[in-house]
Amino acid sequence: MKKFLNLSLIIFLILFQLKSFAEEKNYHKELITDWSRIFPDKNRNAAGPKFFKYIIDKKITYKDFIEFNKLYCAVSGSLIDPNSDSEFLFVEETKTKKKICGNYYRCCVPCSCDLMKYSETQKMKHEFKDGLKEFYVLTIKNPCDKQDFPNRVNKDYFCNGKKINKSEVYSLDDRIVIGLLHNGKSCEKDEIDFVKSHQVTGRYCNLRNNTPLENLDAGMGDIFIKLAR
Amino acid sequence: MKIKIINNLKKVMVLFLLLTPNSLHADFFEDITNQIVDNPKRLSYGVSVTDVNQDGNFDFVVTGFGYLNLALSYEDGKLINILKQKKFTDEFRRTIGVAACDIDKDGYEEIYFLNTDTYSGTKKYSDRLIDLENNNYIDLFEIEKNQRDLNLTAGRSVVCVDRKGDGNYGVYVANYGGPTRFYEYDNDIIVDKSAQLNLAKITGGRAVVAGHIVSDKIDVFAANERGANFLYENNNGIFQDVAFDYRIDDEIQNGRGTALSDIYYRGRLDILSGNWLGYHRAWVLENNQFKDIGNKDFDKPSRIRTIISADFDNDGFDEVFMNNIAEPNKLFRIKDDGKFEQINFQVGLEANGYGTGAAVADIDNDGVLELLVARGESKEQPLTLYKAKVNKENKYLRIKPLNKYGAPARGATVTLITNKRKHSKTIDAGSGYLCQMEPVAHYGIRKNEKNFKVEVKWTNGTKKLFNVSKLNQTITIKQK
Numbered sequence: 091m092k093k094f095l096n097l098s099l100i101i102f103l104i105l106f107q108l109k110s111f112a113e114e115k116n117y118h119k120e121l122i123t124d125w126s127r128i129f130p131d132k133n134r135n136a137a138g139p140k141f142f143k144y145i146i147d148k149k150i151t152y153k154d155f156i157e158f159n160k161l162y163c164a165v166s167g168s169l170i171d172p173n174s175d176s177e178f179l180f181v182e183e184t185k186t187k188k189k190i191c192g193n194y195y196r197c198c199v200p201c202s203c204d205l206m207k208y209s210e211t212q213k214m215k216h217e218f219k220d221g222l223k224e225f226y227v228l229t230i231k232n233p234c235d236k237q238d239f240p241n242r243v244n245k246d247y248f249c250n251g252k253k254i255n256k257s258e259v260y261s262l263d264d265r266i267v268i269g270l271l272h273n274g275k276s277c278e279k280d281e282i283d284f285v286k287s288h289q290v291t292g293r294y295c296n297l298r299n300n301t302p303l304e305n306l307d308a309g310m311g312d313i314f315i316k317l318a319r
Numbered sequence: 320m321k322i323k324i325i326n327n328l329k330k331v332m333v334l335f336l337l338l339t340p341n342s343l344h345a346d347f348f349e350d351i352t353n354q355i356v357d358n359p360k361r362l363s364y365g366v367s368v369t370d371v372n373q374d375g376n377f378d379f380v381v382t383g384f385g386y387l388n389l390a391l392s393y394e395d396g397k398l399i400n401i402l403k404q405k406k407f408t409d410e411f412r413r414t415i416g417v418a419a420c421d422i423d424k425d426g427y428e429e430i431y432f433l434n435t436d437t438y439s440g441t442k443k444y445s446d447r448l449i450d451l452e453n454n455n456y457i458d459l460f461e462i463e464k465n466q467r468d469l470n471l472t473a474g475r476s477v478v479c480v481d482r483k484g485d486g487n488y489g490v491y492v493a494n495y496g497g498p499t500r501f502y503e504y505d506n507d508i509i510v511d512k513s514a515q516l517n518l519a520k521i522t523g524g525r526a527v528v529a530g531h532i533v534s535d536k537i538d539v540f541a542a543n544e545r546g547a548n549f550l551y552e553n554n555n556g557i558f559q560d561v562a563f564d565y566r567i568d569d570e571i572q573n574g575r576g577t578a579l580s581d582i583y584y585r586g587r588l589d590i591l592s593g594n595w596l597g598y599h600r601a602w603v604l605e606n607n608q609f610k611d612i613g614n615k616d617f618d619k620p621s622r623i624r625t626i627i628s629a630d631f632d633n634d635g636f637d638e639v640f641m642n643n644i645a646e647p648n649k650l651f652r653i654k655d656d657g658k659f660e661q662i663n664f665q666v667g668l669e670a671n672g673y674g675t676g677a678a679v680a681d682i683d684n685d686g687v688l689e690l691l692v693a694r695g696e697s698k699e700q701p702l703t704l705y706k707a708k709v710n711k712e713n714k715y716l717r718i719k720p721l722n723k724y725g726a727p728a729r730g731a732t733v734t735l736i737t738n739k740r741k742h743s744k745t746i747d748a749g750s751g752y753l754c755q756m757e758p759v760a761h762y763g764i765r766k767n768e769k770n771f772k773v774e775v776k777w778t779n780g781t782k783k784l785f786n787v788s789k790l791n792q793t794i795t796i797k798q799k
């Protein structure tokens with residue numbers, strides 16, 4: 091018994107040390123390092139889809155995929171500080187029109203409102219290093235036919251003529267994937283109530299989403315709205 | 320029963336201590352600041368090491384921002400300011416960057432003072448290029464023929480570049496909010512050649528280093544703010560920015576302290592580059608791209624200023640000193656496999672220090688490096704001076720290459736080859752943020768190390784290899 095106890099302690103200590111020696115992957119650093127590869131022309135306006143495409147093209151695990159997708163704002167294209175909090179919100183599912191609840195990592199408050207109003211969500215399957223996984227992604231409709239395509243957005247990132255440029259962004263059913271809805275699932279009633287009564291996703295978003303576009307002066311969302319509406 | 324439990328606990332404690340990373344040390348540095356004579360609080364910035372008074376010994380040049388520029392010479396166990404001539408000391412032009420090299424090929428180094436009286440863009444006073452003539456320190460930029468291309472843009476760092484490898488040094492000036500400058504003698508006139516050399520880019524210039532980085536000539540790496548870094552590959556004396564191709568552009572970080580260092584002890588210079596409140600980088604070249612191998616202790620964002628890679632304790636492994644401003648300094652040891660082991664220390668930590676620059680030199684010629692730290696910017700503080708507590712059995716070897724004119728061969732690479740390592744060091748050309756180290760490759764010697772050979776790669780790419788039979792000496796080698 092004593093020998094067993096000693097051996098267990100030794101194994102525990104060795105494992106503890108090995109864990110402390112192991113280098114954790116720094117997802118934020120990796121995105122910073124590759125930023126100029128993701129945005130060769132240095133324009134990241136509304137370019138969340140570029141981040142998503144860069145991440146989904148990597149040979150990574152599902153955990154890596156989740157962690158990478160916490161670090162950029164799908165609406166503005168901004169990087170987000172590691173350990174930032176997410177917003178709990180809902181987005182309408184394209185196919186069913188049901189509300190899907192989940193967590194969204196954003197750079198600033200207005201982006202949550204713009205996301206809720208102008209994006210939709212769809213289920214997507216993907217084969218990662220550790221297997222096939224299904225998750226909810228955030229999408230916008232194909233903007234390439236727009237007469238008023240926002241001039242502060244690099245159209246080449248999104249479009250090849252009137253078609254989505256699939257070498258630059260990821261698409262599902264002719265919609266552009268702009269990011270990941272974390273922990274997505276059908277909303278319960280109390281969750282919908284929570285979102286609607288929340289000071290950001292409820293009160294503030296009501297105000298923002300009922301303000302004419304020309305009067306919006308907060309966030310990068312106005313560029314995104316012009317792209318996604 | 321109790322005794323058994325205590326015995327078991329003892330075993331666990333012993334095992335724990337054996338497996339715990341090496342983090343408990345006696346203090347690494349000794350504070351020898353009291354060797355600096357007359358050391359008032361002031362705003363200091365860059366530090367360079369050069370032979371200011373041409374007496375054959377190196378001195379620390381310390382710049383002052385609204386304070387005197389100093390030339391600290393080692394005399395009788397003390398560091399004493401030896402210069403009072405106004406062209407040199409000039410407290411009005413607010414000097415921050417400094418680098419020395421022999422631009423007129425007389426065998427002695429001139430001193431480039433980068434003055435910055437504004438944060439960015441156009442400044443009031445031009446830079447100074449100090450030369451010693453007949454015991455008088457003159458500013459070569461005050462001579463009428465040299466006034467065509469004066470630098471009137473705010474800047475930070477300067478580095479000396481022997482771009483053609485012929486001993487004809489030019490000075491790269493990393494400006495902020497205006498074009499980079501490159502000053503060089505041409506037909507006995509100092510002119511700016513930045514445009515014709517493809518260097519006249521506008522950025523937030525911060526640190527800049529020069530040496531054998533990717534080619535066999537002197538390349539330049541500039542760590543910038545609010546813009547991509549530059550890596551200028553030298554192609555017959557003309558430069559091409561290849562930072563993006565080598566994945567070292569670090570576009571959205573703000574560059575600061577930078578140093579050339581042989582991180583893998585493999586006989587080539589890689590790059591340590593600190594970023595202001597961003598990830599610090601340990602770039603090593605692999606398959607024609609730089610890969611960052613800094614671990615989470617090393618890369619942790621800080622208010623970084625100068626980075627120095629040097630063997631302070633003569634154990635044969637380089638340390639990396641990170642000089643932070645208004646934040647404790649950091650110290651790492653680079654292990655054989657390129658792993659950074661953080662060294663805990665108290666003396667030299669300077670938790671309340673406003674570090675602005677730092678440089679190393681064996682200023683007292685005892686075979687151990689001294690570290691001079693300049694402080695200031697937003698709080699007047701005195702200089703500090705440190706020296707590692709060295710095991711008396713540790714040996715050293717110092718290699719001092721001189722070019723064919725007899726001047727320090729800034730930019731040359733020295734490689735120590737033994738049974739234990741192939742360890743390259745640059746002869747520092749400047750300016751791992753405002754500063755420049757002594758022009759000597761200083762090696763501590765490892766345990767059981769033998770078969771010492773040294774290779775000097777000159778600025779033109781040619782090499783000289785020789786055997787070393789005796790340690791604890793400085794070998795001066797002159798280019799033919």
